[in-house]
Amino acid sequence: MNATALFGFCAAALVGIGLYGLITDPQPLRKLLAFNLLGSGVFLLFGVVARRGAAAGLGGDPVPHALVITGIVVAFAATAMAAALLVRLFEETGHATLDSDAAQDGNTVTDGESS
Amino acid sequence: MSLPLALEISFAVVLLANAVWIVIAREVVAAVIIFVAYGLLLAIVWVRLAAPDVALTEAAIGGGVTGVLLLGAAARLRATEATAKPASVSTRLVAAAICVTTSCALAYVVGSLPDAAPTLAPAAMASLPETGLGNPVAGVLFVYRALDTLLEKAVLLLALVGVWSLAPDRLWGGTPELCAFPRRSSTLLLLAQLLPPVGILAGVYMFWVGAKLPGGAFQGGTILAAMWLLVVMTGLEDIPPTSRRWMRLLAIVGPAIFVVIGFAGFALANAFLAYPAGYAKPLIIVIEGTLTLSIAITLGLLAAGPPVRAQHQ
Numbered sequence: 001m002n003a004t005a006l007f008g009f010c011a012a013a014l015v016g017i018g019l020y021g022l023i024t025d026p027q028p029l030r031k032l033l034a035f036n037l038l039g040s041g042v043f044l045l046f047g048v049v050a051r052r053g054a055a056a057g058l059g060g061d062p063v064p065h066a067l068v069i070t071g072i073v074v075a076f077a078a079t080a081m082a083a084a085l086l087v088r089l090f091e092e093t094g095h096a097t098l099d100s101d102a103a104q105d106g107n108t109v110t111d112g113e114s115s
Numbered sequence: 116m117s118l119p120l121a122l123e124i125s126f127a128v129v130l131l132a133n134a135v136w137i138v139i140a141r142e143v144v145a146a147v148i149i150f151v152a153y154g155l156l157l158a159i160v161w162v163r164l165a166a167p168d169v170a171l172t173e174a175a176i177g178g179g180v181t182g183v184l185l186l187g188a189a190a191r192l193r194a195t196e197a198t199a200k201p202a203s204v205s206t207r208l209v210a211a212a213i214c215v216t217t218s219c220a221l222a223y224v225v226g227s228l229p230d231a232a233p234t235l236a237p238a239a240m241a242s243l244p245e246t247g248l249g250n251p252v253a254g255v256l257f258v259y260r261a262l263d264t265l266l267e268k269a270v271l272l273l274a275l276v277g278v279w280s281l282a283p284d285r286l287w288g289g290t291p292e293l294c295a296f297p298r299r300s301s302t303l304l305l306l307a308q309l310l311p312p313v314g315i316l317a318g319v320y321m322f323w324v325g326a327k328l329p330g331g332a333f334q335g336g337t338i339l340a341a342m343w344l345l346v347v348m349t350g351l352e353d354i355p356p357t358s359r360r361w362m363r364l365l366a367i368v369g370p371a372i373f374v375v376i377g378f379a380g381f382a383l384a385n386a387f388l389a390y391p392a393g394y395a396k397p398l399i400i401v402i403e404g405t406l407t408l409s410i411a412i413t414l415g416l417l418a419a420g421p422p423v424r425a426q427h428q
Contacts, residue, residue: 002120003119003120003123003163004164005225005226006120006123006124006127007123007127007160007163007164008222008225008226008228009127009222009225009226010127010130010131010160011221011225012218012219012221012222012224012225013131013134013218013222014130014131014134015217015218015221016214016215016217016218016221017131017134017135017138017214018134018138019210019213019214019217020138020210020211020214021137021138023202023206023210023213023214024201024202024206024207024210025138025202026199026200026201026202027143027192027195027196027199029143029185029188029189029192030138030143030146032185033137033143033146033147033150033185034137034138036150036177036181037134037137037138037150037153040153040154040157040173040177043169043173044157044160044164045221045225047160047161047164047166047169048164048225049228049232050164050166051164051165051166052228052232052234053232053233053234053235053236054165054234054236055234055236055237056236056237056239056240056241057240058165058236058239058240058251059164059165059166060164060165060166060236061234061235061236061239062235062236062239062251062252062254062255063235063236063239063255063259063260065166065168065169065252065255066168066252066255066256066260066263067263068166068169068172069168069169069172069252069256069331069333070256070263070264070267072169072172072173072176072177073172073176073267073270073271073333074267074270075177076176076177076180076181076184076414076417077270077271077273077274077417078274079181079184079185080184080274080278080417080418080420081274081277081278083184083185083187083188083420084188084277084278084281084420084421085281086188086192087188087191087192087281087420087421088281088421090191090192090194090195095195095198096192096195097195097198097199
């Protein structure tokens with residue numbers, strides 16, 4: 001097994017680990033973190049494909065490299081937007097959960113305190 | 116087993132261990148700190164995959180600025196951590212099954228990639244001399260796929276407008292704050308006084324060298340943003356109110372010049388974002404230079420988040 005294939009399997013595992021965190025973690029901020037993990041695994045798959053396409057004196061295909069650079073920047077922009085949404089959700093409602101039952105409970109408590 | 120392969124296996128193992136740790140860490144802040152370490156490790160893997168441009172971007176954005184952003188969010192959301200109900204065992208089992216299947220399918224695909232890998236490297240290198248650039252990744256970003264790069268800038272600006280819009284009405288145009296970090300740390304203070312001159316020089320150099328060697332507007336801009344955030348974190352300087360005109364102008368100047376040069380391509384080279392022969396490199400330097408500033412200010416403001424204090428009249 002060569003190093004490129006090794007990192008390819010590593011990327012496949014990263015996607016799985018990220019997906020697991022995304023599904024099971026109850027806290028939205030940690031889902032965001034897991035989603036970034038999943039994304040980095042996908043980027044790494046691009047890197048493996050690019051490395052295999054090494055030709056013309058280059059260490060890798062520059063087209064996937066440029067795509068991944070763009071992808072990392074866009075992923076950051078999306079993460080910033082999601083984090084800001086979460087903080088606003090918390091400021092408005094006093095909780096930050098995607099669980100609709102828990103959200104209902106939270107609202108009832110806040111209503112009770114204000115009345 | 117050769118030494119480099121042993122080294123690479125250890126990188127892969129530590130990387131995966133970090134990823135698992137991020138998912139199972141008890142506290143969000145701990146998970147974010149491991150995520151930063153993970154980003155730096157991943158950058159080393161990118162170097163091993165012969166992609167130094169991506170490695171610089173991953174270290175700067177994936178590890179650095181995302182870390183600052185998430186640490187800030189984690190500090191603000193700390194009160195919600197205790198109340199989160201963990202997923203049930205059945206959910207976990209089903210999720211684990213789905214994830215193992217996904218990983219195995221991907222690993223199978225990796226294992227069965229064709230031996231003669233398709234590549235655009237020869238095509239990218241063939242036209243590179245005409246552009247005057249020496250870095251093929253810069254060639255892809257600013258010549259062959261310039262539209263992608265332009266749209267990506269639009270995404271960054273839209274995200275910034277979106278983040279600012281999340282502030283309550285009375286805070287619109289107010290001042291964002293990096294409240295997550297202790298302001299009186301003397302180590303941080305020393306770093307904030309020592310690093311910026313070196314960091315700014317490194318950022319400008321990285322933009323300048325990007326035409327020829329690994330580097331470019333993204334990486335240079337992120338280092339400039341990091342220096343700005345470092346100074347703001349220690350309280351040496353405050354973030355200016357988001358209503359400041361010069362700051363908004365700085366955020367759009369790069370994309371605006373990119374668009375102007377793009378449309379000038381219709382008149383001068385018969386296509387959108389085409390450069391007239393012989394002028395490609397100077398035009399790209401102008402675009403990259405202004406983009407570096409715009410990226411720096413936009414990334415810094417995105418990491419700082421929406422305004423939290425009203426503007427003082």
